[in-house]
Amino acid sequence: MQVEKIAGITGALLFRPAPHRDERGFFSRTFDRDVVRQAGLDPDAFVQDSISRSRRGVVRGMHVRSGEGEAKLVRCSYGAVFDVVIDLRPESPTYRNREVFDLTGDNQVTVYVPAGCAHGFQALTEPADVSYRIDRAHDPAEDVSIRFDDPDLGIPWPLPVTLMSERDKAAASFALATTRL
Template structure:
């Protein structure tokens, strides 16, 4: 497994496994504490694992946590997703940058999203399972949602949106979400 910095988002990393393939399929390590530690992250900080299943066109996000934020490791374990990170850390050299990735079950690449960054994704396949490893227990009172189609962000979502939660559908603009987060 190797770690690669994401230039557009300061502190973000892609963790690329080395799969072992044969006639049965493949095997790969999807988390390695030594590799995580090698880029300055505490592997023991992750306290919660979650999984979502989405159908083609489903969009989830853009989500952010207020307060101390939430760092996460995100991996598409089955299918393919278009994954997006927006840096909303005011003191970051990549503040307001947007980076997108295609994550897939074939590659099992894991994306590290630093605390203070918004995250969202769209399922590209009929079934897409997305695994999250999060560094703080979830507190719904800290949830912040930003409009997926905010013109300031201009995220090029690859498919028409087939479904999203009511919260995501009614999310405020980036400017309003940031204003609310500061108050």
């Protein structure tokens, strides 16, 4: 597994596995404690695993947590997603930078999203499964949602948005959401 720093967002990383492919399909290691530790992260800090399944065109996000925030490892385990990370840490040298990634079930690449960064994605396939490994138990009182189409973010979503949650429909503007962090 190779680890790459994401130049546009301080502390963000890509974990690129080397899937073993044959006529049956593939086998891929998606988490390796030693690799995570060598990348400067505490593998024991991750306390919760979750998965979401989305239909093509669905947007989930942009989500961030207030307080201490939440770091997470994000991977598309099936299908494909257009993944977005935005640095919202005012003290960061990459504050307000945005990076996008094509995550697929074929490449099994994992993005490490540091605490204080907003994250979201759009499903490009029917369906798309996204797996999350999170470093803090979820507290709904800390949830902050930013409008996916806020012009201050200028995210180039590749497909028309087909569905989103009520939470995301009611999300705050970028300017208002950042006052809640």
